[in-house]
Amino acid sequence: QKFSSRNLRPLPPGPKRLPIIGNLLDMPTGKRWETFARWGEQWGKIVSVSFLGETFVIVNSFEVAKDLLDKRSGIYADRPDAPMAGGLVGWKNIVSFLHYGDHFKQCRRLMHTLLGTPVSLKKLHYIHEQESHKLLKAILYRPEELEHLIMHTSGALLLRVVYGFSQENNKQYPFVETADQAVNDLYISVDGFLVDVLPILSHIPSWAPGASFKRRAQGWAVTFDNMVERPFAWIKEQLASGYIESSFVADNLREGTEDESTVKWTAASMSAAGPDTTAWTVYAFFKAMAMYPDVMKRAQAELDEVVGQDRLPLLSDRPRLPYIEAIVSESLRWHPVAPLGFPHRLTEDDYYEGYFLPKGTLVQANVWKITRDPAVYPNPDHFDPTRFLASETSEVQPSPDFTFGWGRRICPGRLMAVEVLFITYAMALSVFDISKAKVNGNLIEPTDERSQGVVSRPCAFQYSIKPRNKRALELIEQDVSLN
């Protein structure tokens, strides 16, 4: 057993530590959640590794994650320093990277005014409905670009909510691209740079041999800066020339109660965190519909019965569409986009079930493993919305809310995200048939393969998407403002 030098109670078990470097060589690359799940099978629900003075804890059970990250959230809500992404590229002022404290709370409160109450969320419904309808039109004309169109719609929607952009204005298109690029750079910058383990390296000059990481960071910092500054400068210009539309930034700047810098960074935090997470969930949904035709047909039957075929569904139909609601939950469980969530840092020494967790420990819940636990979700790889329907099963399975994170760091955009997923799925199912592609008469079977990374996307697949009938075609082509 390993004991912490500060305490006689043991750290949670885990792979054998070597002198000095500890578990440095054990740290997996690639799909870490799979290795962590194996560690869980070997050492139990709570596993620890340590190197260079840092302790990492991986939690492979829903109950333990809840006990620590939710119930003791007050001391599990900090984030680690991220010398590469946070310091050198500049993400340290973005909410997901902020240390726990007053400024963090101020930003969360501000996001809550936009994303946290039924009234504030309802104000955004027409935007979600219009953007979902635009996505239908785009898919109709360019079905082969499904993945890109979903990504673009998701980015455009966030920028519209946050800054008030509308996609019609081509001048704003680059803002979506810049945010997308900055976030793609982020995924690389948080993954495996030595400076994150040895922060002292951030002081070596960028021309020095071995400092190529600094030059890469400088390149990424330019895109990142553009993502934060340009849309904000644009909206300020608009306001100066009499802009009247409502948006998060426009409303806050007009009211003038929050300081400008907090509004700017909070805005950038949402437009960075929202698009990919939402888009990859939507893409997984399309894949699931191609793989599970019975689920698609049942959803279409529900839509036909409740909404009919004379109009597109709206968010106000949500309470009467329980099967679509269950598909939303199942898509979050089947393809958790953040398979390990984001790391939480412990701000005080803690004890759990006889183990010692020192202050500073980084804790990650293996969300992927929890979604695949057959004791909680029988037949876990199977896409089955009925697991969440009280009318179908005597034991409704737990809601996959935990795919949005934990405690005081839980995703502030989750309520809006669920509404966006709902209306996107409902609209797509009401007008399209989604199926497997046929090549030379053979159906191509998609797989549920996913990419590695902090945010993991479903691997590309082949499909066919066609309007369900003539009436569906008319509905897609109808003017978006008629919704």
Ligand code: HEM
């Ligand atoms: C399906 C869509 C989404 C999923 C699955 C998702 C998931 C997550 C997860 C797992 C976290 C980390 C929570 C933790 O550390 O415990 C997170 C954080 C965050 N999300 Fe989301 N998210 C989604 C959509 C959105 C949207 C639409 C927005 C903005 C409108 C957003 C804004 C944020 C922000 C700002 C954070 C950082 C919170 C903090 O560090 O305190 N997310 N999200």
